[in-house]
Amino acid sequence: MTLVDELVVSAAVDGRSTFAVKFVDGDGEVQRGRLGSYWQVEFEQVPPVRQFRWAKGTGSFAGWWWSETMAQHVGFESWLERDHAMLLDQDRDVVAFASQPFWLLWTQHGRMRRHAPDFFARRANGTAVVIDVRSDDRIGQADAEAFDATARACAEVGWSYRRVGTPDPVLVANVRWLARYRHPRCRGRRDVVEALLAVFAEPTGLFAGVAEVGDRLAVLPVAYHLLWRQVLRVDLTTEPLRPGSLVRVGRQP
Numbered sequence: 001m002t003l004v005d006e007l008v009v010s011a012a013v014d015g016r017s018t019f020a021v022k023f024v025d026g027d028g029e030v031q032r033g034r035l036g037s038y039w040q041v042e043f044e045q046v047p048p049v050r051q052f053r054w055a056k057g058t059g060s061f062a063g064w065w066w067s068e069t070m071a072q073h074v075g076f077e078s079w080l081e082r083d084h085a086m087l088l089d090q091d092r093d094v095v096a097f098a099s100q101p102f103w104l105l106w107t108q109h110g111r112m113r114r115h116a117p118d119f120f121a122r123r124a125n126g127t128a129v130v131i132d133v134r135s136d137d138r139i140g141q142a143d144a145e146a147f148d149a150t151a152r153a154c155a156e157v158g159w160s161y162r163r164v165g166t167p168d169p170v171l172v173a174n175v176r177w178l179a180r181y182r183h184p185r186c187r188g189r190r191d192v193v194e195a196l197l198a199v200f201a202e203p204t205g206l207f208a209g210v211a212e213v214g215d216r217l218a219v220l221p222v223a224y225h226l227l228w229r230q231v232l233r234v235d236l237t238t239e240p241l242r243p244g245s246l247v248r249v250g251r252q253p
Contacts, residue, residue, distance in 0.1 A: 019034070019036075019104060019106050019152075020032065020034055020104075021102045021104060022049065022105060022114075023038075023041070023046055023101060023103070025041075025046065026046065028047075035104070035156065036157060039157035042096075042122070043098060043101040043102060044096035044101070044120055044121060045098065047098075049100050049102055049116055050100055052077050052100075061079060062075070062076065062078070063082065065085040065086060067085070067097070068089055068182040069096065075100065080165075081118055081133045083172050083176075084118070084131065084133050084164055084167065085097075085099065085119070086176065088121055088131075089179070090175050090182075090230075092124075092230050093123050093124050095124050097120065097121035098120050099118060102116065104117065104150055106149055106153070108145060108149065113146065115146040115149065117130045117131065117132050118132050118133045127159075128159045129162060130150060130162075131163075131164060132150065132161075133163075133165075134165065168237060170236070170238065170239065173240060174236040174237075174240060175228075178227050178228040179228065181221050181228055186221045188222030188225065192213060192218075193222065195213040195214075196209070196219070196223055196226060196232065197249055199212045199213055200232055200247045200248055204246065204247060204248075205245065205247070206234070206242075207220075207243035208243075208244075209223075209247060210223050223247070229251075230250045232247050232248070232249060233248050234248075
């Protein structure tokens with residue numbers, strides 16, 4: 001009897017969930033069992049449960065995103081997943097995230113089903129969110145069933161669930177630009193950071209404020225790093241970043 005078969009039998013007896021998970025722990029050991037027994041696992045820290053593959057001519061491209069949040073690489077299987085990994089990385093409410101964290105197992109229409117969500121993210125308040133990435137025009141019946149099952153499984157253990165599609169192109173373009181400056185090497189000297197915070201205490205044009213601090217070539221990368229980390233704030237959704245974009249102080253560095 002398989003794990004899922006055992007869960008189906010026990011569910012019929014005691015009404016417990018038929019969802020199970022299979023994942024690789026930090027020691028490289030494969031773990032499997034009831035989802036309810038593993039909901040406290042730090043899935044934001046586990047390795048992917050499957051390899052990232054791509055095929056020529058499919059329009060997709062797998063790779064690794066270097067995450068400033070995690071200080072390590074996080075895998076993706078498409079450009080769309082790459083964009084969402086980038087957005088998670090820039091989201092200051094997300095303190096850690098991992099890709100393809102586990103197999104979710106269940107039975108449907110008399111057969112076993114499995115699905116590996118694209119991302120598992122941990123928020124600053126300790127709550128978790130499971131994310132699937134798929135554009136609206138690429139959701140078939142099997143995909144819709146898998147997403148629905150994943151949402152139900154997450155609800156059982158108190159996780160949030162999101163299925164996300166194509167993000168706003170202006171936001172993506174702006175965050176992609178700032179991502180060039182996400183590495184800690186761009187954080188700059190403390191005195192430069194403090195000067196930028198003083199200049200942008202009131203909303204000020206980007207280039208004008210940078211010029212008040214010093215040489216643009218030296219100071220602008222620091223400003224972009226602070227914008228990436230949202231220590232400085234700017235509207236990233238209305239229009240592309242430009243020299244006159246109004247910048248203000250955001251969160252604490």
